[in-house]
Amino acid sequence: MLEDKLLVWQFNRGSKDALRHIYEKYKNDLVTLAAALLTDVASAEDVVHDVFVCFIKSSERFRLTGSLKGYLATCVANSARNKNKARQKHLSYGLDEADVVSANSNSPNATAIFGEELRQLSSALSQLPYEQREVLLLHSYSGLKFRTIAGSLGISINTVQGRYRYAVDKLRSMLNGEVRK
Amino acid sequence: MRPTDDINRLIKQLQLKASASLDRRVHNDIDIALAESEKTESAHSKPNIWRIVMKNPVVKIAVAAAVVLVCLAGLHLWTGTKSGVALADVLAKVEQVQAFMYKMKMVMTGAMPGIPSMNREMDCTITTSNTYGTRWDITMTDPNGHGDKITEQFYVLPNRKVQIQIMPEQKKYMQMEFDGNCSTKQSSDDMLAKMKKQNNDPREMIKQIMNCKYTGLGRSEIDGIKVEGFRMTDPAFGGGVMEDANIVLWVDAEKWLPVRMEMDFKMGKQIQISSVIYDCQWDVSVDANEFEPIIPEGFTSIKAPSSTEDGAIEGLKSFADILGHYPKKLNIMDLAQEFMAFIQEFAATDVNTGEALQLSEKIKAAFKLKDEEELKELDKLPEEEKIKKIMEMLPEEEKVKINKIMEKKKIMEKIGDMTRQIQSLGRFYMTLVQEKKEPAYYGEFVTPADTDKVLLRWKTSDSEYRVIFGDLRAETVTPEELAELEAALPK
Numbered sequence: 001m002l003e004d005k006l007l008v009w010q011f012n013r014g015s016k017d018a019l020r021h022i023y024e025k026y027k028n029d030l031v032t033l034a035a036a037l038l039t040d041v042a043s044a045e046d047v048v049h050d051v052f053v054c055f056i057k058s059s060e061r062f063r064l065t066g067s068l069k070g071y072l073a074t075c076v077a078n079s080a081r082n083k084n085k086a087r088q089k090h091l092s093y094g095l096d097e098a099d100v101v102s103a104n105s106n107s108p109n110a111t112a113i114f115g116e117e118l119r120q121l122s123s124a125l126s127q128l129p130y131e132q133r134e135v136l137l138l139h140s141y142s143g144l145k146f147r148t149i150a151g152s153l154g155i156s157i158n159t160v161q162g163r164y165r166y167a168v169d170k171l172r173s174m175l176n177g178e179v180r181k
Numbered sequence: 182m183r184p185t186d187d188i189n190r191l192i193k194q195l196q197l198k199a200s201a202s203l204d205r206r207v208h209n210d211i212d213i214a215l216a217e218s219e220k221t222e223s224a225h226s227k228p229n230i231w232r233i234v235m236k237n238p239v240v241k242i243a244v245a246a247a248v249v250l251v252c253l254a255g256l257h258l259w260t261g262t263k264s265g266v267a268l269a270d271v272l273a274k275v276e277q278v279q280a281f282m283y284k285m286k287m288v289m290t291g292a293m294p295g296i297p298s299m300n301r302e303m304d305c306t307i308t309t310s311n312t313y314g315t316r317w318d319i320t321m322t323d324p325n326g327h328g329d330k331i332t333e334q335f336y337v338l339p340n341r342k343v344q345i346q347i348m349p350e351q352k353k354y355m356q357m358e359f360d361g362n363c364s365t366k367q368s369s370d371d372m373l374a375k376m377k378k379q380n381n382d383p384r385e386m387i388k389q390i391m392n393c394k395y396t397g398l399g400r401s402e403i404d405g406i407k408v409e410g411f412r413m414t415d416p417a418f419g420g421g422v423m424e425d426a427n428i429v430l431w432v433d434a435e436k437w438l439p440v441r442m443e444m445d446f447k448m449g450k451q452i453q454i455s456s457v458i459y460d461c462q463w464d465v466s467v468d469a470n471e472f473e474p475i476i477p478e479g480f481t482s483i484k485a486p487s488s489t490e491d492g493a494i495e496g497l498k499s500f501a502d503i504l505g506h507y508p509k510k511l512n513i514m515d516l517a518q519e520f521m522a523f524i525q526e527f528a529a530t531d532v533n534t535g536e537a538l539q540l541s542e543k544i545k546a547a548f549k550l551k552d553e554e555e556l557k558e559l560d561k562l563p564e565e566e567k568i569k570k571i572m573e574m575l576p577e578e579e580k581v582k583i584n585k586i587m588e589k590k591k592i593m594e595k596i597g598d599m600t601r602q603i604q605s606l607g608r609f610y611m612t613l614v615q616e617k618k619e620p621a622y623y624g625e626f627v628t629p630a631d632t633d634k635v636l637l638r639w640k641t642s643d644s645e646y647r648v649i650f651g652d653l654r655a656e657t658v659t660p661e662e663l664a665e666l667e668a669a670l671p672k
Contacts, residue, residue: 049210
């Protein structure tokens with residue numbers, strides 16, 4: 001936390017090293033979050049790239065009020081949500097369907113991303129509705145509080161908790177089903 | 182059924198590595214964006230944050246330290262080696278004195294670097310004994326405002342080869358031993374002799390005046406004593422660190438001992454310092470106990486700044502570690518200004534002053550709930566314990582806020598600790614200037630990545646220079662090698 005505050009202070013002063021340090025420190029977590037949200041590594045990396053481009057531009061005006069990791073995770077989630085909406089739009093208009101990876105599909109990408117060990121989880125996650133998957137990952141993977149997630153999504157904390165509960169129940173059911181097979 | 186914890190544990194195991202392609206894209210964007218931002222000067226105006234900073238309790242330590250940084254500069258201006266002729270009788274008389282006492286009042290006015298214009302006063306009683314050393318009893322304006330006074334005791338003890346500073350309000354003390362590890366590789370005795378000179382000893386001031394051009398002011402009378410005056414306005418006084426110096430010495434016309442000395446000078450064109458030495462008592466009897474520092478139980482030790490090459494390197498390293506570059510200049514005023522700008526901007530990043538002040542009121546209110554005895558007991562506890570007890574009195578929501586403020590305070594303490602290292606750096610450079618060792622500093626061009634570029638250099642003898650490079654290694658080089666190194670620097 002102390003290190004992050006000093007890094008942000010240096011970043012505000014235009015320090016390249018600080019920016020590189022922030023990127024190196026959080027890049028894997030952010031790519032993982034985006035990939036789990038979008039079930040597609042290439043799109044995930046695009047999202048993380050976009051987030052850092054915006055972050056770099058905010059150099060002088062950026063003010064850290066919570067945790068840096070939480071802030072970046074929220075940015076990634078917002079960007080991934082926009083990307084997902086764009087995909088849905090493409091799908092609904094029937095454009096470029098061949099290139100579009102469905103966020104709710106059980107595509108090879110979705111199961112292969114995290115390797116065999118986490119294949120079941122990866123596959124089950126990809127079958128959750130996007131909104132539930134988003135809340136679950138932001139809370140369980142990125143460690144954001146329900147209150148923070150509610151604030152960033154502009155919805156009530158009860159809705160966030162509800163989505164989380166549904167996500168966990170469905171995931172549990174799918175994973176147990178998988179085990180029984 | 183898998184419990185929720187199991188699902189969370191599984192999710193936490195998800196881990197992907199960013200590809201080399203993403204790394205390249207992001208690093209490339211960092212280079213481009215920052216190169217562009219360097220071209221365009223920031224247009225947004227800085228908020229007037231001084232009020233916020235000064236009111237905030239978390240910056241007290243760092244601000245106090247920065248003020249001390251400049252005060253110390255004022256206290257350590259006296260170095261001199263040669264002797265003159267016109268005041269030789271006075272000096273000879275003074276040097277026969279075994280022990281003496283005098284008082285000194287120093288007033289600093291003007292806008293200190295990063296600090297709004299205000300007066301700061303310091304009153305000292307100084308006792309010097311050839312046998313035991315020197316003791317200073319100092320009362321000065323609290324740099325945190327409100328007109329409060331703080332006290333300090335400061336001892337230079339030659340026999341023990343140690344200098345001790347006791348700060349009762351902070352419950353801290355600082356001890357510096359003369360271990361011979363000094364800037365220009367002098368012996369510990371040389372270092373000690375220098376310390377004696379640096380402590381505003383009137384004998385050194387007389388030597389200083391004797392080294393410079395001065396004029397006679399004729400006879401006058403002070404407190405019924407017939408005196409003769411000498412005025413000195415030579416820019417060379419104080420090793421050239423002081424600007425617009427106007428020094429007046431009044432000497433007892435019969436006894437040839439100093440009665441009063443008035444000094445007015447500027448530092449960095451921003452600070453006006455006026456001091457007067459008065460109430461001089463020559464050949465007083467002193468007791469060894471007066472020179473025995475008493476450090477109360479529970480006082481914690483803080484590391485002393487040292488005007489050494491190592492201290493300077495430590496200062497440069499700390500500065501670069503936190504700010505990402507070396508100080509632009511090393512003279513004490515510019516250094517303090519750059520450092521204060523850093524403290525202000527950092528303090529303003531996420532401090533909610535209103536919240537901090539509200540909490541401070543709540544803490545005070547919580548104290549009032551306690552009866553007098555409990556309050557006294559609480560006050561005796563170490564800082565950490567005291568905070569813990571106070572926290573117990575507050576509701577959960579307030580505890581979270583206080584924890585945030587305490588975290589900020591810890592950062593500021595770290596910065597406060599850095600102040601000591603910056604002091605070392607500034608004092609080291611000032612000593613080089615005063616000793617006319619031809620120092621040159623290139624912090625505006627040289628970065629930590631410039632491993633072979635000269636960052637700071639000074640002369641150690643006719644055939645050698647000492648050089649600190651961009652990577653902070655230090656080497657001794659010949660004048661020819663130095664010329665070659667400096668030719669490689671950006672013009």
